[in-house]
Structure formats: structure tokens, C-alpha cells
Amino acid sequence: xxxxxxxxxxxxxxxxxxxxxxxxxxxxxxxxxxxxxxxxxxxxxxxxxxxxxxxxxxxxxxxxxxxxxxxxxxxxxxxxxxxxxxxxxxxxxxxxxxxxxxxxxxxxxxxxxxxxxxxxxxxxxxxxxxxxxxxxxxxxxxxxxxxxxxxxxxxxxxxxxxxxxxxxxxxxxxxxxxxxxxxxxxxxxxxxxxxxxxxxxxxxxxxxxxxxxxxxxxxxxxxxxxxxxxxxxxxxxxxxxx
Amino acid sequence: xxxxxxxxxxxxxxxxxxxxxxxxxxxxxxxxxxxxxxxxxxxxxxxxxxxxxxxxxxxxxxxxxxxxxxxxxxxxxxxxxxxxxxxxxxxxxxxxxxxxxxxxxxxxxxxxxxxxxxxxxxxxxxxxxxxxxxxxxxxxxxxxxxxxxxxx
Numbered sequence: 001x002x003x004x005x006x007x008x009x010x011x012x013x014x015x016x017x018x019x020x021x022x023x024x025x026x027x028x029x030x031x032x033x034x035x036x037x038x039x040x041x042x043x044x045x046x047x048x049x050x051x052x053x054x055x056x057x058x059x060x061x062x063x064x065x066x067x068x069x070x071x072x073x074x075x076x077x078x079x080x081x082x083x084x085x086x087x088x089x090x091x092x093x094x095x096x097x098x099x100x101x102x103x104x105x106x107x108x109x110x111x112x113x114x115x116x117x118x119x120x121x122x123x124x125x126x127x128x129x130x131x132x133x134x135x136x137x138x139x140x141x142x143x144x145x146x147x148x149x150x151x152x153x154x155x156x157x158x159x160x161x162x163x164x165x166x167x168x169x170x171x172x173x174x175x176x177x178x179x180x181x182x183x184x185x186x187x188x189x190x191x192x193x194x195x196x197x198x199x200x201x202x203x204x205x206x207x208x209x210x211x212x213x214x215x216x217x218x219x220x221x222x223x224x225x226x227x228x229x230x231x232x233x234x235x236x237x238x239x240x241x242x
Numbered sequence: 243x244x245x246x247x248x249x250x251x252x253x254x255x256x257x258x259x260x261x262x263x264x265x266x267x268x269x270x271x272x273x274x275x276x277x278x279x280x281x282x283x284x285x286x287x288x289x290x291x292x293x294x295x296x297x298x299x300x301x302x303x304x305x306x307x308x309x310x311x312x313x314x315x316x317x318x319x320x321x322x323x324x325x326x327x328x329x330x331x332x333x334x335x336x337x338x339x340x341x342x343x344x345x346x347x348x349x350x351x352x353x354x355x356x357x358x359x360x361x362x363x364x365x366x367x368x369x370x371x372x373x374x375x376x377x378x379x380x381x382x383x384x385x386x387x388x389x390x391x392x393x394x
Binding site for chain 2: 019023026045046047049050071077079080082086087088089090091093099102106107109110113114115117118121122130131135138142143144146148156157158161162169170173174183184187188189191192193195201219225229232233
């Protein structure tokens with residue numbers, strides 16, 4: 001009986017279906033907890049499903065490569081999902097009409113501070129070149145950030161984690177920071193959260209109200225686009241400093 | 243633009259199906275992504291292929307809306323299907339996220355620069371973005387702005 005079970009286990013652990021099923025189940029469980037906790041940024045479902053899956057791989061001794069054989073079927077959908085981001089961005093364009101002056105000033109500045117600020121700090125504090133390249137796109141939505149990381153010589157998997165951590169920092173500390181600075185304008189709060197903390201900041205912004213949320217969605221889309229257009233072009237100059 | 247319209251018309255033709263027409267829209271998204279990848283490689287562009295695809299779809303939507311005079315209307319089939327895909331966008335990051343297990347040593351070694359860079363740059367970006375946006379003033383006569391844009 002025990003032998004039979006372990007045979008089945010050995011067979012299943014090799015099957016790509018294992019990684020795929022495990023990923024979906026872990027995410028569903030984490031997402032359920034997240035919703036149950038009122039979508040608090042600290043309960044981020046990606047963070048907790050990654051932690052849970054990493055523990056499972058560690059305990060079972062299954063390598064990441066073997067896990068990815070199954071999980072890649074989810075991973076490939078990142079490309080079409082990035083293209084699909086055009087739809088919410090297009091819908092948010094109405095917001096741009098109302099506040100384009102402020103956005104034209106605030107958004108590029110925020111994008112540069114978020115990206116090159118992180119690069120500068122990591123450089124000064126002595127991080128490795130790969131780490132710095134993986135940090136550079138951390139303020140934008142994961143599919144775009146991973147694409148940029150690949151282009152500029154970072155590690156997309158590391159970037160995915162940095163993006164999530166950035167979102168958590170922005171989602172948890174962003175709103176109290178803005179209140180502390182006396183920023184009460186819904187548009188300003190939305191732009192700040194969306195530009196610096198992508199989807200997680202945007203989700204937080206929608207908690208404050210629809211106007212804040214709409215501005216955050218727009219800022220998230222524009223920040224992603226702007227970072228993807230600028231960072232790979234600027235990168236050779238940054239690399240020269242390393 | 244024309245292809246979006248046809249895709250969506252054929253997809254919404256079957257009015258009784260409550261499920262979004264995921265397959266034609268997935269095909270559309272893949273075509274835009276492929277075109278983006280092709281452009282990126284052909285011209286050695288530094289921008290990721292899917293982002294060029296996203297820009298392409300965005301332009302297609304803008305041209306379509308401009309032609310139809312309905313600036314904010316997204317084809318309903320496209321909207322529903324992309325919502326279905328983006329509704330679980332977070333799931334798509336998980337396989338890559340688990341890849342962090344292969345870099346744990348690096349993370350531990352550079353924990354301080356990484357933590358400082360993430361924390362400080364994110365808070366600075368939020369502060370700068372919020373303060374600059376607020377400095378322009380609430381709305382700055384939004385009514386006039388809208389008229390201006392509407393006439394274009």
C-alpha cells in the first residue's frame with residue numbers, strides 16, 4: 001500500500017500537470033484569504049501563493065525547472081494579458097482629458113523617481129548589476145516589468161518579486177504618507193498610487209473612491225508604457241555608471 | 243481596427259451565450275503580441291514585444307473610437323473577454339514569482355540595498371507624484387478643458 005502510494009507520488013511529481021494544478025490551487029486559496037481579509041495589501045495573493053508553493057517545492061524536493069514545466073502554461077498567458085491592458089488604459093483615457101496638465105507633470109517625474117531612484121540607491125549601496133537591472137522596472141505592472149527586465153539584463157523572476165513588494169509598500173504606506181503630506185485631492189492621490197505602486201496601489205485607490213481609482217488606473221497604464229519606452233533606451237547610460 | 247469589429251460582431255452574434263467569447267479575443271491578443279514581437283525583433287527595438295502589441299491595440303481602439311465618434315466605447319465582446327483574462331491577472335505572475343526560490347542566496351546577500359531601494363524610491367515616487375499633481379490645482383477649470391478636447 002505504502003509502496004503503491006509512493007509510486008503514484010513519484011509519477012505525479014514528474015507530471016507537468018502537477019505544477020499546473022498546484023499553482024491554480026495555491027492561488028485560489030490565497031485569493032480566497034485575500035478577499036476574506038478585505039483585500040488588505042499585506043494579504044496579497046501572489047505573495048502568499050509564491051511563499052506556499054516555494055515551501056511545497058522545498059519540502060518535496062521538486063526542482064523549479066520541473067515545476068515550471070507545468071506552470072509555464074499559465075506563464076505564457078502573460079504576453080496576451082499585457083496586450084489586453086490596452087483596454088482598461090483606453091477606458092481610462094476620459095480621465096486624462098480632465099487632468100492632463102497635472103498628469104503631464106506628475107507622472108513622468110514619479111516614473112523617473114521610482115525607477116532611477118531605486119537604481120541610484122541600489123548602486124550606492126553596492127548591489128550587483130543584475131539586481132539593479134531587476135529593480136529598475138519594479139514600479140510598473142508585472143507583465144510589463146518582466147518584459148523590461150529581460151530587455152535590460154535583469155532577472156524577470158526577481159523583478160516579479162520586487163514588483164509585488166513595491167506594490168505592498170505603496171499600498172500599505174502610500175495613503176498615510178499622502179495624508180501626512182496634506183495631499184487630499186482624489187486625483188493626486190490616485191495618480192501617485194497608480195504611478196508608483198501599479199495594480200496593488202490601484203486596488204487601494206479604488207478603496208478610497210471611484211475618482212481616485214480611475215486616476216490610479218490611468219497612471220498605472222501610462223507609467224507602464226512610459227517605463228517600457230524609456231528604461232531600455234536610458235539603460236546603456238546607466239550601465240556605464242556601474 | 244476592422245478586424246476587431248469583425249471579431250466582435252461574429253462573437254456577439256450568438257446573443258444567448260452568457261460566457262465571454264474568449265477564443266476570438268485571445269486570437270486577437272496573440273496576433274497583436276506576435277506583431278509586436280516581430281516589430282521588436284525586426285527593428286531591434288528595446289521595447290518588449292507585448293508592450294508594442296499593447297500600444298498597437300490601444301491605437302486600434304483610438305482610431306476605431308475616433309471613426310465611430312464614440313470615444314469611450316470598447317467593443318463589448320473585447321471588453322468582457324479581456325476582463326475575464328485580466329480579472330485573474332495576478333495568477334499569471336505566480337509561476338515566475340516562484341522562481342525567486344532560485345535566487346534566495348542573492349536576496350539574502352543584498353537584502354539591505356534591495357530593501358532600501360524598494361522602500362525609499364517607492365515612498366519618494368508617491369510623495370513627488372501626489373504633491374506635483376496637487377500643485378496643479380483641483381480641476382483647473384475642467385469644464386473648459388473638456389470643451390477644448392471635445393472640439394478636436
